[in-house]
Amino acid sequence: MGVLDGKTSLVTGASRGIGKAIALALAKEGSDVALTYAHQPEPAEQVAADIEKLGRKARFYNCNVADPGANDKLVDLLAADFGQIDIVVNNAGITRDRSFLKMDREMWHDVLNVNLTGPAMVIHRLVGQMLERGDGRIVNITSIVGQMGNFGQANYAAAKGGLIALTKTLAREFARKGVTVNAVAPGFIETDMTADVPEAALDKVRELTPMSRLGKPEEVAAAVVFLASPAASFITGEVLSVNGGMYM
Ligand SMILES: NC(=O)c1ccc[n+]([C@@H]2O[C@H](COP(=O)([O-])OP(=O)(O)OC[C@H]3O[C@@H](n4cnc5c(N)ncnc54)[C@H](OP(=O)(O)O)[C@@H]3O)[C@@H](O)[C@H]2O)c1
Structure with missing residues (x-):
């Protein structure tokens, strides 16, 4: 028996990294899972196969979260394949780092479109059926960078900070209709x-982190499962940090 038995979840950007860990953790707790990817189908197919091995239903979809037409198509496919969606996890995200004066408009818009406008569009399309049922969970994956800023990440910090503001606003708008909206902020x-981050920079991160290490995707996934579970029924508008104490 899992805490999410009978639920259906959508996890965006779940072919790799944190999204993959979230999709598997939700399935281990009994949820069926729809997952999306943007570029490579094979890793998404593998995640779906792993979920089916756990005895849960899984489908994977190509959907660039920044593309309105692709989001419309995704919603139609979800309705046909799953009926209702109970849990939405907006995880898909990208970085395009450059110091602010060297950052061009494309880098700015790409990051804002995927990390902020994308989640807003996904919620806009899927929350209606949750509000009608009076039940639903939305979890947005923001970042420590949206809380404290970071050199070379003005676009990403603005998007992730905006996602926190969106989370709190939608939490207020949907609270009386049974839909909670929370964020998880990984360090x-x-x-x-983070694979391309130079080792010297990662050493600095370890030095600034009380727990002296980077986190694992599964540690972020555990926070998402909690916020999606009945145990979090009175929590909304919250930003749950999973950062080893780096920002508190
Ligand atoms: N890693 C960190 O240290 C860290 C820290 C704080 C917050 N976060 C946030 O956590 C989330 C996951 O990060 P991660 O480290 O797991 O990233 P990752 O390893 O780079 O994986 C990104 C995932 O998102 C998908 N994706 C990328 N662009 C997309 C788009 N336009 N539409 C739909 N899916 C897209 C990718 O699919 P394809 O492979 O098909 O492109 C992949 O499945 C992001 O929102 C990120 O900002 C990460």
Whole structure:
């Protein structure tokens, strides 16, 4: 028996890294899972196969979260394949780092579109059926960078800070209709996104982190499962940090 038995979840960007860990953790707690990817189908197919091995239903979809047409198509496919969606996890995210004066408009818009406008569009399309039922959970994956800023990440910090503000606003708007909206703010986590960060910079992160290490995707996933579970029924508008104490 899992705490999410009978539920259906959508996790965006779940072919790798944190999204993959979230999709698997939700399935281990009994949820069926719809997952999306943007570029490579094979890793998404593998995650779906792993979920089915756990005895849960899984489907994977190509959907660039920044593309309105792709989001419309996704919603139609979800309705056909799953009926209702109970839990939405907005995880898909990208970085395009450069110091602010060298950052061009494309880098700015790409990051804002995927990390902020994308989640807003996904919620806009899926929350209606949750509000009608009077039940639903939305979890947005923001970042420590949205809480404290970071050199070279003005676009990413603005998007992730905006996602926190969106989370709190929607939490207020949907609270009386049974839909909670929360965010998880990871610190530095071992995924492809941090794989290119120079070792000297990662040493600095370890030095600034009371727990002296990077986090693991599964540690972020555990926070998402909690916020999606009945145990979090009176929590909304919260930003749950998973950062080893780096920002508190
Ligand atoms: N890693 C960290 O240290 C860290 C810290 C704080 C917050 N976060 C946040 O956590 C989330 C996951 O990060 P991660 O480290 O797991 O990243 P990752 O390893 O780079 O994986 C990103 C995932 O998002 C998908 N994706 C990328 N662009 C997309 C788009 N336009 N539409 C739909 N899916 C897209 C990728 O699919 P494809 O492979 O098909 O492109 C992949 O499945 C992001 O929101 C990130 O900002 C990460």
